Amino acid sequence: KAGVTQTPRYLIKTRGQQVTLSCSPISGHRSVSWYQQTPGQGLQFLFEYFSETQRNKGNFPGRFSGRQFSNSRSEMNVSTLELGDSALYLCASSLVPGGDFGNTIYFGEGSWLTVV
């Protein structure tokens, strides 16, 4: 069974540009969540989607947005990029929303974003 797939793996953008990252969950998983990982900050929750609906949102500005399609694939978008947006963006999928015993969260390899 294929794991969580994220594209692109690496990208470099200029301040002020926008970027779209894509995530394909494990087959059968309907919940997709996104995290930002920076050195020393751990993983910061961005948002969670289930059945094309955003269920939860973390404490990030409105420049960060996302969506989920009917096939459970998800995209996240960051507009007006800032230097501080440079990070590893991780997508995770699970059968249903929420972390819990028996509902293991599986991560993708991540998309490395560098803003210059």
Place this chain on the structure above:
Amino acid sequence: GENVEQHPSTLSVQEGDSAVIKCTYSDSASNYFPWYKQELGKRPQLIIDIRSNVGEKKDQRIAVTLNKTAKHFSLHITETQPEDSAVYFCAPVGGSYIPTFGRGTSLIVHP
């Protein structure tokens, strides 16, 4: 929201020693306590988890213990090996049902 603190931030041990990482959380509604391992350049992966109705769980060389009264849970690794070198994250799940990740503990196992 949940406040999570993880200690130590760095842990250096000799091969064969034991390692203990502690995670403190604030949300009394937390009922699921997982630990993730992230090797350098790789994705985080669940290595062990426990629910609030269980005090301890063991899986070969790793174990997790939970103290709900004191709101902390710990990861124990015995007979450490070089391949245990990684960053470990706790991620308790509280009333929001969203995992809140600690800042991570970098474990270095010296051969």
